[in-house]
Amino acid sequence: MKVVFCIDDNPRYLALLKVAVRSLRALHGTDVPCLCVYAGTRLEVLETVQAEGIPLAHYSPRLQHTMLPPAAQGCRGCFLKLELALLPELARDEYVLYCDVDVLFYRPLHGLFDAPSPSYMGMAREYTAPFWHEHEKLFYEWRGNRHTVPMPFPIWTFSSGVVFFNLARLRQRGLIEHFLAFAAQNVDKIGNWDQSLLNYFFGRRIQRLDDCWNCPPYLCSCLDTAHIVHFHGPKPWDNKSEWSRDLRINHFEYMRHAWLDYLDAHERAEAECWG
Ligand SMILES: [Mn+2]
Numbered sequence: 414m415k416v417v418f419c420i421d422d423n424p425r426y427l428a429l430l431k432v433a434v435r436s437l438r439a440l441h442g443t444d445v446p447c448l449c450v451y452a453g454t455r456l457e458v459l460e461t462v463q464a465e466g467i468p469l470a471h472y473s474p475r476l477q478h479t480m481l482p483p484a485a486q487g488c489r490g491c492f493l494k495l496e497l498a499l500l501p502e503l504a505r506d507e508y509v510l511y512c513d514v515d516v517l518f519y520r521p522l523h524g525l526f527d528a529p530s531p532s533y534m535g536m537a538r539e540y541t542a543p544f545w546h547e548h549e550k551l552f553y554e555w556r557g558n559r560h561t562v563p564m565p566f567p568i569w570t571f572s573s574g575v576v577f578f579n580l581a582r583l584r585q586r587g588l589i590e591h592f593l594a595f596a597a598q599n600v601d602k603i604g605n606w607d608q609s610l611l612n613y614f615f616g617r618r619i620q621r622l623d624d625c626w627n628c629p630p631y632l633c634s635c636l637d638t639a640h641i642v643h644f645h646g647p648k649p650w651d652n653k654s655e656w657s658r659d660l661r662i663n664h665f666e667y668m669r670h671a672w673l674d675y676l677d678a679h680e681r682a683e684a685e686c687w688g
Pocket residue numbers: 513514515574643644645
């Protein structure tokens with residue numbers, strides 16, 4: 414099963430991507446199938462991805478950046494994951510494991526694939542984002558018909574940092590087309606972008622993944638249990654910012670160094686300047 418990453422033109426994403434893939438390969442060998450999805454054209458990005466030997470899918474999203482609210486422009490790459498079911502490079506893949514680039518693969522992935530595969534998608538809980546929305550229902554039109562999406566009962570939010578997608582299911586009966594119509598017509602009504610779109614549209618169809626598959630370093634269980642460490646919150650070079658003080662706890666410092674150890678001296682010096 415492929416592990417899929419999505420990036421945009423933010424140069425810091427390239428450092429994150431490098432470590433994500435290097436740590437994945439350290440656990441599963443250099444032949445582990447992976448794919449990087451990119452919608453931009455910057456030569457520096459293309460060269461870096463190629464130099465790392467990461468297969469690249471160049472993709473023009475349906476949800477073009479001109480359709481996104483201004484506040485979402487800075488993280489346009491995070492919307493690409495919503496369209497993986499349409500990627501020609503993944504047309505034969507029934508399932509993929511999407512991961513944000515701000516992850517560190519820390520223990521093997523086998524256990525994830527041993528469990529029953531998700532009917533639509535599997536995601537772990539996010540504890541820091543309360544499930545809140547001001548709408549009882551959202552609407553969208555597709556092929557001349559108006560559809561209603563009742564907002565799911567507020568229980569918890571699932572994190573879109575790691576998503577075990579059942580692409581085959583999303584391609585059945587045009588479900589992905591419905592979802593992208595919903596996304597395009599509602600992205601300006603919601604706060605947490607791609608994550609809210611997935612949570613609101615799929616609601617109870619999302620199956621819960623164990624926390625070990627998407628574990629922030631600030632959880633006290635991270636060191637003993639994490640298979641995928643997700644630098645949700647402060648990124649690994651951030652050991653000073655005031656806003657993230659409360660999240661730089663437990664295993665953040667340990668995992669930050671584990672992350673830095675995957676960089677060469679030059680890359681590391683560059684990343685440490687971002688802090
Ligand atoms: Mn992330």
